Amino acid sequence: MILALHPIRFLTLLALAVLASFTVPAQAERVKDLGTFQGVRPNQLTGYGIVVGLAGTGDDSLQYATEGMKGVVSRFGLTLPQGINPALKNAAAVLVTADLPAFSKPGQRLDITVSALGKAKSLRGGTLILTPLRGADNEIYAMAQGNLAVGGLGVSGADGSQVSVNIPSAGRIPGGATVERAVATGFDTAPTLTFNLAEADLTTALRVADGINRAFGDRRARAMDAVSVTIDAIPGAEDRILMMGMIENIEISPADAPAKVIVNARTGTVVINGAVRIHPAAVAHGKLTVSVNESPRIVQPAPFSRGETAQEESSNISIDEQKKPMVNFKGGASLADIVKAVNAIGASPADMVAILEALKQAGAMKAELVVL
Numbered sequence: 001m002i003l004a005l006h007p008i009r010f011l012t013l014l015a016l017a018v019l020a021s022f023t024v025p026a027q028a029e030r031v032k033d034l035g036t037f038q039g040v041r042p043n044q045l046t047g048y049g050i051v052v053g054l055a056g057t058g059d060d061s062l063q064y065a066t067e068g069m070k071g072v073v074s075r076f077g078l079t080l081p082q083g084i085n086p087a088l089k090n091a092a093a094v095l096v097t098a099d100l101p102a103f104s105k106p107g108q109r110l111d112i113t114v115s116a117l118g119k120a121k122s123l124r125g126g127t128l129i130l131t132p133l134r135g136a137d138n139e140i141y142a143m144a145q146g147n148l149a150v151g152g153l154g155v156s157g158a159d160g161s162q163v164s165v166n167i168p169s170a171g172r173i174p175g176g177a178t179v180e181r182a183v184a185t186g187f188d189t190a191p192t193l194t195f196n197l198a199e200a201d202l203t204t205a206l207r208v209a210d211g212i213n214r215a216f217g218d219r220r221a222r223a224m225d226a227v228s229v230t231i232d233a234i235p236g237a238e239d240r241i242l243m244m245g246m247i248e249n250i251e252i253s254p255a256d257a258p259a260k261v262i263v264n265a266r267t268g269t270v271v272i273n274g275a276v277r278i279h280p281a282a283v284a285h286g287k288l289t290v291s292v293n294e295s296p297r298i299v300q301p302a303p304f305s306r307g308e309t310a311q312e313e314s315s316n317i318s319i320d321e322q323k324k325p326m327v328n329f330k331g332g333a334s335l336a337d338i339v340k341a342v343n344a345i346g347a348s349p350a351d352m353v354a355i356l357e358a359l360k361q362a363g364a365m366k367a368e369l370v371v372l
Helices: 007-021 063-074 202-216 237-248 335-344 349-361
Strands: 035-037 043-052 091-100 109-116 127-134 140-147 153-156 162-165 170-179 192-197 221-223 228-232 260-264 269-272 281-283 287-294 297-299 310-312 315-322 327-329 368-371
Touching: 043 109, 043 140, 091 127, 091 140, 091 170, 109 140, 127 170, 192 202, 192 237, 202 221, 202 228, 202 237, 260 349, 269 349, 349 368
Parallel strands: 260 368
Antiparallel strands: 035 192, 043 091, 043 127, 091 109, 109 170, 127 140, 140 170, 153 162, 192 228, 221 228, 260 269, 281 327, 287 315, 297 310
C-alpha cells in the first residue's frame, strides 16, 4: 500500500505532469478520454406517473391511468366511488426516465424524459404530477414534477386522416427532477482504484499503467487485463480526488486500432480503417447484363377470310458484358491504394463488398471483416 503524500507533493507532481505533457506527440490522448474509473458512473432512474392538463389527447379509459389518478387524488383525501370510471381523456399514464450522474448530491436538478405508456395521442401542454424515481435497488433517489416541453405535433381529422410532426407522445422537462439521495461510490474507502478502458486493448492498458507510474515516480499502477488498470489508492477523499484528477489529465499514445473492414449490407456502406493492408493479389471485376425486350405484333386476317385478329410474339435478347481491367495489388497496399483500385474498375459499394469478401477468403486481406 502506498503511504499518504502531503498535498504540496501532489501539487508538485501535478505540475511536473503538466510540463511533461508538452513533450508528448500530437497523437497523444488524455487518460480521461480513454475510459472511466470503476464506480464513477451514472445510474438509471425510472418512475411511473400521470400527466394531466391534456387537451383531450390522453388515455381515455386506460386502466393504468385510471388507477394512477386514483392514487393521486387519494393523497389529498379524496376517494372515487367504487365502479366509477373517470374516463380521463385529459390525463395520460407515462414512464419517466433520468440519469443520475456520479457524485450527485441532494437538491441538485436532473433533466427527465417523459414517455406515454398507453394510447395517448399527444403530451403537449401537459404537466407531470409529483413522481418518485427509483433505482435498480427499488429505492427512491429523486422526485420529478413539472411542465412538459414537447417538440412533436399530432393532428387528426374526423375522417381518420392524421398528420404527425416528430413524436408528440414523448417530451422532456429540463431540471424536472430533484435529487433526494446520493449514491455511495465507495471510491474514498476502497484500498485500490480501478480504471476501465472503453475499448479493450492490452497495449493501451500497459501504456496507461506506465504513464501513471511515470507521473507519480513509483509502481502503483498495474494492468490487470486488456480493460482494467488497478491503482494503489491513497487514504482520504481529498487526496484521492487530487490523484484521480492528475491521472485523468495524463497524456499517452493509445495503441493503433486493429485492422477492420466494416460493411453495412443494408445500406451498402463500407468503412476501411487505415491499418488494413493487402497482400499481393489480382482482382478482376465485371458485370454480365442480359436484356429481354418483348415487342408483340398484331396480325390482321385477309379480307373476307373469316379469320381472327391474333398477336404474334417477338422477343429480342441481347447480352452486354462489361469488361473491366484486372487490378494488381502489390504487397502492403494501403487504404488509399485500395480505394483508388476499386474506383478504377468502377465498382459500386455492393460490388466492393463482394471484392473485399473475396480478398478475405483468398487470404490476401489480413483484417477483421465485420458485417452489420
